[in-house]
Amino acid sequence: xxxxxxxxxxxxxxxxxxALLILSVTGKLDSTRYAGMGxxxxxxxxxQIARNLRYRRDPAYREKIDTEVSDExxxxxxxxSWSWAGYITVIAEGIxxxxxxxxxxxxxxxxxxxxxxxxLAAYYISYLVLSRKY
Amino acid sequence: xxxxxEEIRSARGIRxxxxxxxxxxxRQTISSLENGRYNPSILLAWKIAKFFGMTIEDVFIFExx
Numbered sequence: 001x002x003x004x005x006x007x008x009x010x011x012x013x014x015x016x017x018x019a020l021l022i023l024s025v026t027g028k029l030d031s032t033r034y035a036g037m038g039x040x041x042x043x044x045x046x047x048q049i050a051r052n053l054r055y056r057r058d059p060a061y062r063e064k065i066d067t068e069v070s071d072e073x074x075x076x077x078x079x080x081s082w083s084w085a086g087y088i089t090v091i092a093e094g095i096x097x098x099x100x101x102x103x104x105x106x107x108x109x110x111x112x113x114x115x116x117x118x119x120l121a122a123y124y125i126s127y128l129v130l131s132r133k134y
Numbered sequence: 135x136x137x138x139x140e141e142i143r144s145a146r147g148i149r150x151x152x153x154x155x156x157x158x159x160x161r162q163t164i165s166s167l168e169n170g171r172y173n174p175s176i177l178l179a180w181k182i183a184k185f186f187g188m189t190i191e192d193v194f195i196f197e198x199x
Contacts, residue, residue: 067154067159071158072159072175074160074163
């Protein structure tokens, strides 16, 4: 689960976050947005590193994580959640596109409509690919 | 699909945690199976039946809807 690749990625987030933070503080980047982004990346990176190290050192924690990741009900729930998230997104964007059209916000309506089309296209392509695989 | 997991497990004095550990799943999965909220894959059903020394048909009761 927490292999070396993930550890290196976590270290990369911390380094990138620190770089953004330093560049913001020293005025090289003229936006507090980058400082916030840097802080967020450092926090995420450090949390991942802490989890990674605990996973390597604590056998009970390792067993718990491995079980959670491989547990078939968890996998089912993850797939079901993605499925629900997809449905909710398509429906919400469809409704928002109609509202935008009624309010005369053409650009917003176009972006939302294209987004719905993209999601539906992704669904049909995924279905075609998966139906060949299984 | 109904099953007799709780009945067989209790009769043998096995805790949910122990069964879950033996099956390589979480305790919540065993709980959901026992409550009938989740139907297992054929592989998990086979592993559970094998663990109890029974056949799948002995543990899981298939009902046509």
